[in-house]
Amino acid sequence: MAGRLIELPAPRGPLSEQLFEALEGPAHARLASPGVPDSADPIADEDLQLALYVAYELHYTSIRGVDERWEWSPSLLSFRGALERPFEEAVAEMVPPAEAAELESVGAALQTIVAEDPGPPLSRYIETQGTRGQVLEHVVHRSAYQLKEADPHSWAIPRLSPRPKAAMLEVQFDEYGGGNAERMHSVLFAKTMEGLGLDPEYGAYLDRLPAVTLASVNMLTGFGLHRRRRGAALGHLAAFEMTSSIPNRRYGNALRRLGYSAEVTHFYDEHVEADAVHENIAAWDMAGGLAADEPEVAADILFGARALLQVEARWASHLMAAWEEGETSLRAPVVPVPA
Amino acid sequence: MATNQSAGDPAVTITPYPDGPYLVRGDFVVTDQEGNELPTERRTIALCRCGKSRMRPFCDGTHKLVGFKAPSSQEPWPGD
Numbered sequence: 011m012a013g014r015l016i017e018l019p020a021p022r023g024p025l026s027e028q029l030f031e032a033l034e035g036p037a038h039a040r041l042a043s044p045g046v047p048d049s050a051d052p053i054a055d056e057d058l059q060l061a062l063y064v065a066y067e068l069h070y071t072s073i074r075g076v077d078e079r080w081e082w083s084p085s086l087l088s089f090r091g092a093l094e095r096p097f098e099e100a101v102a103e104m105v106p107p108a109e110a111a112e113l114e115s116v117g118a119a120l121q122t123i124v125a126e127d128p129g130p131p132l133s134r135y136i137e138t139q140g141t142r143g144q145v146l147e148h149v150v151h152r153s154a155y156q157l158k159e160a161d162p163h164s165w166a167i168p169r170l171s172p173r174p175k176a177a178m179l180e181v182q183f184d185e186y187g188g189g190n191a192e193r194m195h196s197v198l199f200a201k202t203m204e205g206l207g208l209d210p211e212y213g214a215y216l217d218r219l220p221a222v223t224l225a226s227v228n229m230l231t232g233f234g235l236h237r238r239r240r241g242a243a244l245g246h247l248a249a250f251e252m253t254s255s256i257p258n259r260r261y262g263n264a265l266r267r268l269g270y271s272a273e274v275t276h277f278y279d280e281h282v283e284a285d286a287v288h289e290n291i292a293a294w295d296m297a298g299g300l301a302a303d304e305p306e307v308a309a310d311i312l313f314g315a316r317a318l319l320q321v322e323a324r325w326a327s328h329l330m331a332a333w334e335e336g337e338t339s340l341r342a343p344v345v346p347v348p349a
Numbered sequence: 350m351a352t353n354q355s356a357g358d359p360a361v362t363i364t365p366y367p368d369g370p371y372l373v374r375g376d377f378v379v380t381d382q383e384g385n386e387l388p389t390e391r392r393t394i395a396l397c398r399c400g401k402s403r404m405r406p407f408c409d410g411t412h413k414l415v416g417f418k419a420p421s422s423q424e425p426w427p428g429d
C-alpha cells in the first residue's frame with residue numbers, strides 16, 4: 011500500500027476557497043487571516059468544517075499539488091486557529107460540565123456517561139431495516155475516521171505519563187494490528203469497503219461527506235493535536251471503545267442479513283471482541299490512570315467522552331432524518347461498483 | 350520497569366475489571382475441557398464474567414446491557 015495522497019476537494023464557501031487557493035501556491039506565502047468566521051452553527055457549517063478538515067489533513071497525508079511545508083506554516087496555523095475557536099465553543103455549549111463527585115472515579119463516571127448515550131438508535135435501525143444503500147452510506151461516512159483509525163488519538167501518546175501511556179499503547183497496539191499490517195483496523199476497514207464495492211482509497215469520498223461528519227473527525231483531531239486537550243483525547247477514546255462492541259455486532263449483522271460474506275463483516279466482528287478488551291483498559295487504566303496522575307485534566311477526560319456522544323448523536327440524527335425523507339445522507343449519492 | 354519476561358514475574362495475570370470481564374495477559378492458552386485450544390489472536394483477552402456473552406468464554410460487551418455489577422477486588426466473604 012502506497013503512502014497517503016488525496017486531492018484537494020471542491021471548496022464549499024469563502025473560507026475553503028481562500029485556503030485551497032493558498033495551498034496551491036508557495037508555502038512561504040502568507041495566508042491572510044479569515045477574521046472571526048461568522049457561523050450560526052459551526053458544527054453544520056460546510057465551509058468551516060471542510061476548511062478545517064483540509065488544514066488538519068496536512069498532518070495526516072500528502073495533498074496533490076500542495077507543498078508539504080504548509081503543515082507548519084505560521085499563517086496556516088493562525089488561519090486554522092480562527093476556525094477552531096468557534097467550533098470549540100460550539101462543542102463546549104453541548105457538553106455539561108463534570109460534577110465534582112464524578113472526578114472521584116473517572117472510570118465509574120465514564121460507565122455512567124456511556125450508559126446514558128443521548129443518540130438515536132442508529133445501529134439498531136441499520137441492523138434490522140437498513141437498506142443496502144443506507145449501509146453503504148454509513149460506511150462512507152465512517153471512512154473519514156476508519157481509514158485512519160487510531161491515528162488521531164495517537165497524537166496524544168507522547169504527552170502522557172507512564173501509566174496512561176502504557177495503557178493507551180496496549181489498546182493502540184491492537185488497533186494497529188498487533189505487529190501485523192494485515193490486521194490493522196484501518197486495513198480491515200479498507201477490505202470491508204472493497205467487499206462492498208466502495209473505493210477504499212484514503213480520502214476518496216471527501217467531497218461527499220457533509221459538515222457534521224467532518225466535524226466528528228475534526229473534533230477528535232483537535233483533541234489529539236493540542237496537548238492541552240490530552241484529557242479530552244483520552245476521554246474520547248475511552249467512550250469510543252466503550253460504545254463499540256454492541257453497535258459493531260449490529261453492523262455486522264446488517265451485512266450478514268444483506269448476504270455479505272465473513273470477509274466483508276470481519277472489520278465489525280473483530281471490533282466486537284477487540285473492544286470488549288479495549289473498553290476496560292481504556293476506561294480504568296488509561297483514562298483512570300491519567301486522572302490519577304494529572305487530576306487537573308480529569309474534567310476534560312469526561313468532556314471528551316460527552317463531546318463524542320453529543321457529536322455522534324448529531325451525526326446519527328442527520329443520517330436518520332435524511333433516510334426518513336428517502337434522501338441520501340451524503341452530499342451526493344454513492345454508486346458502488348459491482349463486486 | 351518489569352516486563353513479562355523478567356524472572357519472578359508471574360507468566361500470566363488475570364485481572365477482574367469493575368463491572369466487566371476478566372482480562373488475561375501473558376503467556377497463556379485457552380482450551381476447552383477436552384484440551385482443544387480455543388484460538389485467540391490478541392495479546393490481551395477478555396473472559397466473560399457476567400455469563401451473558403454470546404461468544405463465551407470471551408466477553409462481547411453484553412455485560413453493559415445486562416447491568417452486571419462486580420468489583421475489581423475480592424468481595425468481602427463471608428458477607429454480613
Ligand code: FES
Nearest residue numbers: 397398399408412
Ligand atoms: S463480562 Fe462482558 S459479556 Fe460477560
Ligand SMILES: [Fe+2]
Nearest residue numbers: 159185195281
Ligand atoms: Fe479498532
Ligand SMILES: [Fe+2]
Nearest residue numbers: 251284285288
Ligand atoms: Fe478498539
